[in-house]
Amino acid sequence: MASNAPLDPQDIDEAPSVSLSRSRAEAVHRLQIGLLGLGAIVLMVGLAQVVMERAMEAEAHTVPEAAATVAPTRTAPPNDPLADAGVVPDPHPASSGTPGPGQTGSNGPAAPPR
Numbered sequence: 001m002a003s004n005a006p007l008d009p010q011d012i013d014e015a016p017s018v019s020l021s022r023s024r025a026e027a028v029h030r031l032q033i034g035l036l037g038l039g040a041i042v043l044m045v046g047l048a049q050v051v052m053e054r055a056m057e058a059e060a061h062t063v064p065e066a067a068a069t070v071a072p073t074r075t076a077p078p079n080d081p082l083a084d085a086g087v088v089p090d091p092h093p094a095s096s097g098t099p100g101p102g103q104t105g106s107n108g109p110a111a112p113p114r
């Protein structure tokens with residue numbers, strides 16, 4: 001059976017103060033962590049803004065059509081076995097021996113002199 005013994009008044013007074021101080025300490029700790037997180041986010045956004053400003057400034061000072069520092073190398077056109085077999089049209093008509101449409105061959109009309 002449950003005992004109906006009266007509680008000591010001293011025990012009643014101490015119990016709420018311990019839980020209140022613990023909950024207050026936890027609340028302060030959570031507040032500190034939250035403020036630290038917000039500060040870190042503000043710092044990250046500020047750093048991102050500085051980086052973006054520097055990038056825009058550097059882009060504004062660059063030459064839009066800067067010349068290449070290395071001469072481009074000429075590469076051979078890729079081998080296309082279907083075009084070599086004559087199944088599909090040659091994608092590189094200038095590399096073949098016959099002139100393509102719109103090009104003049106050796107027996108085609110010559111362009112008038114100016």
